[in-house]
Amino acid sequence: MGPPGGLACDSCHHEANFDPARVPGHPQWRLAPAEMAWQGRTLGQVCAQIKDPFRNGGKDMPALVKHMSEDSLVGWAWSPGAGRTPAPGTQKAFGALVKAWAAAGAACPKS
Template identity: 40%
Template sequence: MNRPLRNAFGLASLLALAACGSSGPPAPPKEAAIAAFATVQQVFQHPRCQNCHIPGDAPLQFDNGLPHEMGVARGPTGHGAQGLPCSTCHGEKNAPASYGPHAPPGAPHWALPPPEHKMVTIGLSAPALCEMIKNKSENGGRDFAALLKHVSEDKLVLWGWEPGGNRVAVPVPHADFVAKFKLWSDAGGPCPAT
C-alpha cells in the first residue's frame, strides 16, 4: 500500500470514529454511582456540615447538634443577624489551641447558607438528600461542575476536615469524598430508590 493511500485510510477511520459520537469515557454505571452517593450522604449529614445546613434560622453546635448559644440567627444573607454577625466570634481560621477546646471555630467567609437556599440536610432520607443536592433552587444555582468545585475547594467546606478544638472531623478522607462525589456526579447524579 502506498503512503498517500495509507494516510487517506487513516483519516477515513478517524472521521468514522468521530461520526460515532465518541466524546470521552462512558459514564460510570448507575449502581456504582449510587454506591458512591452513600459516602456523599455520610459527609453531608455529618455534624460538621449539618449544624449549618438547618431547616430553621438558628445554627446548631457541637457533635450532638445542640442549639447555638447566644441566640445566634441566620440573618438576611446567612452571615448573622444585624448587630451580631457570625464574624463577631468566628474568625478566618480556628483559634489557637491555647484558647481552649471550645473556642469558636473559624474559616474564611464563616456563615450559614442564605435563607433562599438553605440546603437542609438534617433528617433527609438518601433519596431526598440526593434530590436536594441537585436542585438548583436549593443549592445556590450550582450545576454538577460548580458543586464539585464547591466541595473540593471551598475553604469553609474544607474546615470540616480540620475543625479544631475537640470537634470530630468528617471521618471520610477529603480526597475519597471528592472522588465519590465526582463518580456520582459524572453519572448524572442518580438517586437511591430508598
C-alpha cells in the first residue's frame, strides 16, 4: 500500500526534514511493514512482536539493541522537525535502557 496516486515516499520526503512545509525527511524514509504495526496492541503484545525475528525484520537481540540505540532512522524520533514533539530523552539514553533491558533477559509485560 502506498500514498495516494502511487507516488514514492521520496517524491516528497527528502534527505532531511523540510521545516517550511513540515515535511519530515531522512535518507531511509519509508513505512514500516504492516506486521510491525503497534496500533491497538497491548504493551505485552508490542514487546513480544519487537523480539520476534519473524516480525522485526530478522533481528536477534544484539541487532535489535543496535537498531534502537544507533539507527539514525530510529533517531529521527528525537529530531522530528518543526511542529512535532520529539521523543522524550535522547537516543543515547534510550539505547542505554534497551541495553540494560536486554542484559536483564528482555522480559515482557504479561499484558
